[in-house]
Amino acid sequence: MIRAAVVALLALAGGGVAAEALATAGTDPVAPPRHDAADALLMRMxxxxRSVNYQGVVVYQSQNQLDTLRVLHGFSQGVELERVEALTGEPREIVKRDGKVICLLPRDRRVMFDRPTPKNLFVSLTPERIAQLAPVYRIENLGQARVAGRRCNGLAITPRDDFRYGYRVWADAQTHVPLKVHLVAPGGQVLEQMMFTEVQFPAQIDEADFEPALRNDPRVIEQARGEAVPSVPAPPLPATEQIPAFQLGQLPPGFRVTLRTLQPAADGQGMVEHVVVTDGLTAVSVFGAPQHDHHGGFEGQSQMGAIHAFGRVIGAMRFTVVGEAPSQTIRLIGEGVQTPQIVAEPAHAAP
Structure with a gap:
């Protein structure tokens, strides 16, 4: 589903990072009774x-911003392809192909992509993953509705506390592709909504149709991303990098660390450690890097729509926490960052 790509596309001018979560095992509280029909519908959605071909026009609203986008999504021989093009505002486009991302954006905007954007509305769900949701979400049927002229089945994913957002999703009754999505605050306020106004489900889509439509437009520039970050633990940190690993203290209920990677910083100065925590549906990223410029980055809290961020500096390290989650969740995770007592200065090359 393209909701995450839509959010990323609309955020191009603002830059930033996006969260991706891949699960590893942990221990959860005993799950309350489940509604099997709702769980099954969630799995099908x-x-x-991920795997159905679809194309159409999407209306996306966040706060007072309203945008219209053209969406093309395909799945062929195990490879997912997607193209999202803005039809309103400045020309911009995102094309994804099997974990690779191409972004086309206005020439006068500076954008920094530190991580690939997520692919789907939901993370890949298994029965085990749905069981992980049970202690922190209620999953209930909403009944039927019509979206883009098609009959849809609705599903509510409601948080049991204030540490995560909820969803209301209406999926096409025939294909199960989500056609309307509400992102809902703990108090019930709709923070964002996305809805197809036109949609088709072609049996096949020509691969050429996924080529960027704006590639030859003189008003835009192209930025490419490589393969997605592999979902493997970070290797032991070389002593020459002099960047200590950090740990997370208290996490919100239901959240666990599921991914830890180490990558060169975008500016080439040192390494960035990336930790993902997730409750199975909501994912939050924590980035730790050397603080080369004492005036760089930001401290405190920041917000862009439903995405909140929290920045802080500890010794010679700068930390950024970002995710589509309530502000108290982001702050709690950020304030729980712990580093070794002694932080070494970044290594300098020998003369």
Whole structure:
């Protein structure tokens, strides 16, 4: 499903990072009773969002911003392809192909992509993953509705506390592709909504149709990303890098660390450690890097729509926490960052 790509596309001018979560095992509280029909529908939505061909026009609203986008999504021989093009505002476009991302954006805007954007509305769901959701979300049927002239089945994913957002999703009754999505605050306020106004489900889509439509437009520039970050633990940190690993203290209920990677910084200065925490549906990224410029980055809290960020500096390290989650969740995770007592200065090359 393209909701995450839509959010990323609309945020191009603002820059920043996006969260991706891949699960590893942990221990959860005992799950309350589940509604099997709702769970099954959630599974079908998740799989259809990834593996069904669809194309259409989407209206996206966040706060007072309203945008219209053209969406093309395909799945061929195990490879997911997607193209999202803005039809309103400045020309911009995102094309994804099997974990690779191409972004086309206005020439006068400076954008920094530190991580690939997520692919799907939901993370890949398994029965085990749905069981992980049970202690912190209620999953209930919403009944039927019509979206883009098609009959849809609705599902509510409601948080049991104030540490995460909820969803209301209406999926096509025939293909199970989500056609309307509400992102809902703990108090019930709709923070964002996305809805197809036109949609088709072609049996096949020509690969040429996924080529960037704006590639030859003189008003835009192209930025490419490589392969997605592999979902493997970070290797032991070389002593020459002099960047200590950090740990997270208290996490919100249901959240666990599922991914830890180490990568060169975008500016080439040192390494960035990336930790993902997730409750199975909501994902938050924590980035730790050397603080080369004492005036760089930001401290405190920041917000862009439903995405909150929290920055702080500890010794010679700068930390950024970002995710589509309530501000108290981001702050709690950020304030729980812990580093070794002694932080070494960045290594300098020998003369």
């Amino acid at each position: 998740s799989e259809a969002a």
